[in-house]
Amino acid sequence: MLNVADAGAIKEITSARSKWPKPVEQYTLVLQFGRNIVATEGDEWKKHRKLANPAFSEPNNKLVWDEAVRITTDMIDNVWENREVVEVDHAVDITLQIALLIIGSAGFGRKISFAEDLKIPPGHNMSFKDALHIVSTDMILPTVLPAWSLNLTQRLRNVRTAMADLSKYMQEMIDERRNAEKKPERHDLFSSLLDANMAEAEGNESRLEDSELIGNIFIFLLAGHETTAHTLCFTLGLLALYQDQQEILYQHIVSILPDKRLPTYEDMSSLSYVLAVFYETLRLFPPVATIPKKSAEDTTLVTTNNAGEKIIVPVPKGASVTLHTPGLHYNPRYWKDPYEFRPQRFMEDWPRDAFLPFSGGARSCIGRRFSETESLAILAVLMARYRVETKEEPQFAGETFDQRRERLLKVKAGITSTSVVARNSSAELSVGSLLFGTFMKRPLEFRWIFRHLD
Numbered sequence: 270m271l272n273v274a275d276a277g278a279i280k281e282i283t284s285a286r287s288k289w290p291k292p293v294e295q296y297t298l299v300l301q302f303g304r305n306i307v308a309t310e311g312d313e314w315k316k317h318r319k320l321a322n323p324a325f326s327e328p329n330n331k332l333v334w335d336e337a338v339r340i341t342t343d344m345i346d347n348v349w350e351n352r353e354v355v356e357v358d359h360a361v362d363i364t365l366q367i368a369l370l371i372i373g374s375a376g377f378g379r380k381i382s383f384a385e386d387l388k389i390p391p392g393h394n395m396s397f398k399d400a401l402h403i404v405s406t407d408m409i410l411p412t413v414l415p416a417w418s419l420n421l422t423q424r425l426r427n428v429r430t431a432m433a434d435l436s437k438y439m440q441e442m443i444d445e446r447r448n449a450e451k452k453p454e455r456h457d458l459f460s461s462l463l464d465a466n467m468a469e470a471e472g473n474e475s476r477l478e479d480s481e482l483i484g485n486i487f488i489f490l491l492a493g494h495e496t497t498a499h500t501l502c503f504t505l506g507l508l509a510l511y512q513d514q515q516e517i518l519y520q521h522i523v524s525i526l527p528d529k530r531l532p533t534y535e536d537m538s539s540l541s542y543v544l545a546v547f548y549e550t551l552r553l554f555p556p557v558a559t560i561p562k563k564s565a566e567d568t569t570l571v572t573t574n575n576a577g578e579k580i581i582v583p584v585p586k587g588a589s590v591t592l593h594t595p596g597l598h599y600n601p602r603y604w605k606d607p608y609e610f611r612p613q614r615f616m617e618d619w620p621r622d623a624f625l626p627f628s629g630g631a632r633s634c635i636g637r638r639f640s641e642t643e644s645l646a647i648l649a650v651l652m653a654r655y656r657v658e659t660k661e662e663p664q665f666a667g668e669t670f671d672q673r674r675e676r677l678l679k680v681k682a683g684i685t686s687t688s689v690v691a692r693n694s695s696a697e698l699s700v701g702s703l704l705f706g707t708f709m710k711r712p713l714e715f716r717w718i719f720r721h722l723d
């Protein structure tokens with residue numbers, strides 16, 4: 270088994286897909302949602318990717334942006350009610366909710382907001398929003414637990430019901446779109462996937478079965494929801510710790526939006542420092558820490574040793590090869606002061622091959638632009654209006670900056686890396702893993718802009 274943290278060797282692997290395929294046998298658990306883009310290889314994977322590609326389009330990105338702005342503003346206006354100070358136990362509570370509403374809307378085509386959409390239509394056991402929420406939180410449980418155990422607790426029964434309900438909602442959406450005489454123009458991932466599939470001739474091998482369509486959309490939810498939400502949570506944690514960086518970010522945002530209007534999709538390319546902050550978070554906390562590949566033939570990889578000498582590593586056929594994202598991202602050969610939080614490095618000439626949060630080559634993340642778009646929109650809206658700080662708690666009064674950083678940014682490896690969720694400080698103290706945040710309102714003038722826009 271090889272762990273690879275050499276940018277050149279990684280590039281060689283990601284750019285020769287058939288020589289370094291994905292070990293799909295490690296992904297059989299996610300096949301239970303239906304055959305899908307993540308868990309397949311070869312021609313079958315190509316079929317999924319070809320149909321999924323057009324869904325991640327420019328109109329979809331614009332939809333993602335608009336929805337992210339709408340949902341974040343909805344939260345500030347209607348959940349936080351523009352309060353001066355908002356205290357939250359864990360920043361992930363915010364980021365998971367926002368990301369869920371965005372994927373509900375720009376992914377599944379169901380416009381939902383914080384307060385609405387709790388109706389349970391006939392034939393269903395829960396609302397679309399609840400089904401989506403439960404599935405996104407717990408969908409992994411039925412994949413790792415034996416079938417006989419899925420009736421044992423209320424939580425497991427709920428996730429089973431939610432998955433069945435969400436599949437039913439999706440089947441209804443498929444039937445509705447298939448049978449509609451006039452299809453409204455829609456750019457959510459699901460509608461576009463359906464349209465691309467319907468454009469393939471009936472009986473054609475490249476057409477996906479309904480179960481595969483549903484499998485893929487479940488996978489978009491699994492692959493895209495927590496990764497983005499937890500990265501944003503780490504971003505907020507870092508900004509809370511590094512107030513000077515937060516101030517630079519704030520000044521950047523208001524320099525792009527001096528009139529304090531809400532950002533539009535066209536502003537995205539100008540919000541370069543926001544992207545730099547997001548990238549620096551992904552460099553420090555890549556949600557996908559290991560990317561598995563295997564060697565399809567006897568071959569070699571070239572790397573350099575600590576003395577800078579070239580060395581050739583033999584790789585036998587069938588060897589397990591892991592692209593080690595943190596190893597690459599913290600490699601001082603590519604990154605100066607790799608442990609420092611310094612978004613500015615992404616404003617300069619940076620080593621693109623040494624940045625792999627979304628993997629690389631043909632099998633790189635199809636949702637990269639989706640994730641970047643939603644993250645930039647959320648941060649641009651939120652950080653223009655609120656300052657995030659860590660809550661001062663007496664029990665942590667004596668800690669140093671490094672101790673605080675370690676406590677707040679503790680990582681737990683799950684399916685993807687997550688920031689540790691802890692709600693109650695005293696109960697969880699021994700874990701030392703709290704990410705408490707206090708959102709301080711930006712000066713009154715920013716609240717005024719909200720009123721004005723309303």
Ligand code: HEM
Pocket residue numbers: 291306307318376488489490492493494496497500555556557560561625626627628631632633634635636637639640
């Ligand atoms: C910060 C956010 C994200 C990160 C760090 C991330 C990372 C990754 C990585 C490392 C891979 C390659 C995995 C492998 O080879 O096993 C991947 C693949 C994938 N991602 Fe993402 N992702 C993110 C967001 C999203 C979003 C928002 C979506 C969808 C809405 C998405 C959908 C997918 C899909 C479908 C694949 C499989 C692509 C294929 O095999 O052709 N991801 N992602």
